[in-house]
Amino acid sequence: MDDEVGEGVEESSVANFGKRPPGIKNRLPSKKQKLNKAELYKPPTMTELASLKETEMLYNSSLFKLQMDELRMEVELKEKKKKGLLPILQSLEEILRKLPPMTIPDASELEGSLPKNVCLPMRWKKTQLKGEIKLRKPLEVKIIGSYLLGTCLNDPLTIDMAVQIPTECFQPKDYLNFRYHHKRALYCMYLVKHLKKKKDLVKSVSYGSLQGDHMTPVILLKLVGKNATVRLIPCLPETGFKEARFAPSKNNIRQQWYNQNSEEETFPPTPHYNFSILRDMSLERHLHHLYNASYDFPAFKDAVLLLKVWLHQRELDQICGGCNGFLISMVVAHLLDNGQVNKVMSGQQVVKNVLHFIVTTDWASKGVTMCKSSNSQTLPGLEEFHQHFPVVFVDPSGYLNLCADMTGTTYEHLKHEAKLGLDFLDDKRIDGFHCLFMTPVLFTRKFDHLFTITKLKQLRPSVKKFDLETQLMDRGGNYPRVVLPRVEEILRQALGDRIKLLASGLFHSAEWPVNSPSPKIEEQGPLTFGLLLNGGLASSVLDKGPAANTTEAKAFSEFWGKKSELRRFQDGSICEAVVWPGTSVAEKRLVCSHIVRHILHLHAGIKPESIAYTGGQLDPILQQPLLHPSSPGGDEEPAPRTGEEELLQISVAYTKLSRHLRELKDLPLMISSVQGTSPAIRHTEVYPPCAGWPSDRLRTAGPSVPVKIPSNDKQCPTWIPALRVVCHLESSGKWPDDLEAIHHIKTAFHLKMADMLHKQCKLVTVATASHILAIVDGFVFQVSVAHRREIVLLKEVITKEGLSMLRDNERSKVLERETGHLPHLTSLLHGVHQHHGAFGPTVRLAKRWVASHLLADHMTSECIELLVAYLFLHPEPFTSPVSPQTGILHFLNLLCQHDWESTPLFINFNNDLTASDYDEIRQQFTNNRSHLPVMFLATPTDRQTSLWTQDKPTPMVIKDYIFQRLIELARESFTVLQQQLSGPISAEVDFKQIFRPPLDPYDVVIHLRAKLLPRRHQAVDADPTTESLLTLKPTLDAKHLPVVDFDPVQCYLVELREAFEDLALFFHDTYGGDIITVVWKRPAFKPQPFKPLQAQARIPSTSSSKVPLVIPNIEGIIQDFQTMGRGLVTSIEVRTENWNI
């Protein structure tokens, strides 16, 4: 990730656009140093041959290996830094070894004997500690963990140091009833008291916890002058207590004492309590085990480093009970013991084997043990572990479950990621390296829906509800973690097939200062759940249960509570069923949120309003105030619709029209194909038209032309776009070989077809020379006949020798795009939408975003659609988004993260491109880079030209200007949106923020009259209540064609661009923007010698030079803005004073 993304960028920093952001410069390939021939053909040495062969066989390309090496070098701890740290760590050890003793005279009266400004890192209500407690210098201080193994990450650098509490501090049986934990906390306090004074070594001292376990606090020391943290872990010597006492089913907390009552003692097992003591005893032994494994095994280090990066990018190491670097190292060690990995393997192979191992084993049902001891009598069996832990991975001692804290859900999440990882490595077309290691797969980006339980305190009562009192004792009162597995189970049952993956994350509570008490249980990091939805099923509004009056039905209705009711189905059966609200497509997408809220309230007592659900926050952007409610007469407020219903209606109308066209009788030539080309037909129109239009009193063009004409300059007619359709006719030899003749024949066809559609199908139609306009179900379609020979004739050039050649020219390109490529693309994209329901809405959000930033005219709509199609066809390392919100987040990220300069973007429809095609296209791309568009999109049918980005975004005068702005805006919007989505969702968060353009970079702002903006209701902040226009009733039975495709702003923009193309750039929000902004093209403002053919809008400069110079006539141009936009322009705001730049 680029540095800039991490920074909190303010909107205002967009101001400095025009400057290249750092890092984009110098990306052009430096001059290629080719190997000379002698070097290329010299006889190979054996080692070289071997290494070349190896890279060819083991890796997809040598690039992968080189990339991995680079990454490893980037993340590993540098020798130099290690050397610098050595003296500091030594003196720290020295200090710890010489700590003066301390004695607490009476443990029952702690308050008085605690040092000032140092709190205990643990809260307890009661303790068994009594009498004098001696705190002595540590028995042993040792650096352990990844720092020693060489597998630690450079940033953030954490060095683990085990501090063994001496035996003098303990009394026999201290393992009981939290006595050990309480003493350990006192010991922490003792260490802190002394370390706080060492200001020369330690910058700051704070408390933290070991993997979020509040029972085992640790001390975090920030070192002076180094970007490193030392984590002091108070622990026990290996022989501190007897291991067998801590087998999972042993009891070490006495219920009588814990509950302060005199019930009969039952000795329930305390597996987690046992685990926390056992872990403190095993630190050193685990280190030894890993050290042995890594000995003489160079790839061990590589693999662990890579896997750690992999886990970190997926946030799996940051959640409680996640998979941290230690666990993954143990997995590698286990594979080595098992022979699934050997010491000559390369790092990549080890990574692949680890992923494979995670995918193929099931630790939730058949646990893995690293223990080789055959002493099965004393050791607890795997079944015993499975009884007490959801996930089992036993350490070499046979007593400790390394996955004790992991929940089933987190394990599934890990497995899911490993599975994806393997797939990426196998597919040669994907940049596996980038997917696995370089892309952050955060919860907010990975999951379609997220929800956070904000007030953890309300989980407390559910402990009783779920009958988990003994488990609560085992966990030392940490109720969120006791309840979590049950909550997960309920959610999984409730959501069933609707989701592909449920993930939960209780993020580690961060560190806290030593002078404040440790955070309360409910102050733990947010509890977040992620849902990966199952496209087709997630939005179903019905959960059908078993048939009535069966035992299953009873269980079903108990599970769903009052929501469950008996329903009669079409096949006659009567079943229990649950129905969720879903009148609109957008509402259906949020069915899961209703389920989650209902079920958590019912079973866990969590208030629905305290669940912050992220899913449909951006939907309001797609809603436009209804021109007319679809249900006439209903008093009910119609559910807000996001235009998806209209798009479906359009599809139906389009199908109807194409049937009509095909069934036309007595047409001289048959219609061979009918293809739509408008975005609305492929579900990607931001604001599709509604059926019908408000009635108006406009006059018509004439008695024979039933067309309404805009004339009233008080108010512009409503925006009604015509939906484009292209017809091809069956081939015939009778077409003339003359363009003019073809044109007239086409006109005749249009006239004839319009007449027939009117007579045979009773449609309102109007024909013009170039097309037919027809009204179907309240939508206006524009049908035009295309003839393939036309393109050829336009292209044909005859040389002097009489050889006919086909050469592209501007006209042929336009025609080919409109009648050939666009219909094809429309069907491809329509196909993508059929597979991925979120495709359409995502494109629409993306287009809205581009338009909001006034860039819609500088990027083709097809380009945006292809970019979004890429996200759905090639989502790696994610999965195809199911919610538009995740989609737009990925879109913004794609814009700012993709390396446009040096890599083409492949949109592989139907997987028609093979790996070798990829290579070929890449090769061509590199060779011709300078002639190709800034954004290069390759599809199976358009491999070399990048048709849809050819002209835009690339203004001629200032190269990359608009493109850079696009990228920068995307970067900032991405940062803002990600923050908004990951933060607590509340009503105050303004999700429209990223849709409001910053205006500071513009030189001139032209304000437009609202009444003449036909799309003003589509503006981001449009106020629906003040629009008188929207209250008019629709007229579906129209006899006249309404005013179509008439947007005065677009007319104005065309004129402005044609007149001042070489002097200025114009920006406008297509969807209801009430301003046009202008940026002067700086280079054009230098005084230039007078040339008659380049004197447009220029006046003689006053400077006295020999050659007459001219400069742009700014006053005249501004006056022209006013003149040319008469009626539309209200005022012109000139923002920069200095013209001569």
Add this chain to the structure above:
Amino acid sequence: MSAHTVPHEVGGFRVVPVKFSEKSSAGHMLYYKEHSVKESEDTKPTDRTLFVVNVPPYCNEECLQRLFGGCGGVESVILQAKAGKELDAMLEEIYPIRKTRGFKIAYIVFKDDSSVVRAMKQKYKEPFILSPEGDSGGLVTGYRKWCSEYEARWEDPKQLQKKADDFMIEFDKRKHEEKEQAKVEEGVPDDDGWVTVTRKSTKPVVARSERKQKRLQAKEKKKREEKELMNFYTFQSRESKREHIAELRMKFEEDKQRITQMRAARKFKPY
């Protein structure tokens, strides 16, 4: 821009300031001189034509006629987007791509050649008003203009039909005549004694096109390749092995270069 700072001449061109209306705070400057080209067109005779550049988008023929009418009788005013001959007028009508709504170029054809001389001596103090107020010839711009443009899109279907029919009748007639003509000329040697062979001849020819030539070449190449034996001689197989290693080396070297570039762009910082 006050009038007295306006020079009367720039680079051989006369300067005339113009303004849209009385109310306009600023205007443009038209530059003109005698029309002179090597190959003159009949419609723009060099001796009595003025060449005007920087004509604002809203300025029409009528305005220019008024502006230069003072120098003598104007025969015609031709407005063009680009200088020189207008090419492909027919194509432009059917497939419009050319931009015609920006600044233009005008040719003023006077009735008399003395008018040109007079125009070249003319000095303009005050900006000329293109759209005088109260006059019926006021220029329509902005919203009203777009409305009328919208209206102009629609044509009476009957007229449209007639236009198409008329053209086709004319076209068919022309084609028929050409055909007849060709029939007459068929097999008749020209002045040098050559007989032109056409598709309709008794011995028809294949139309010459680039695509067909390329296809032919590809076919021949394929044929040649099929004949050649691969890895038949020892030297051939040795050669191919050598090539393979060289290729691997080359790839490795390329990859190394790519990595260097990526490193320079700090591509390896995972987070």
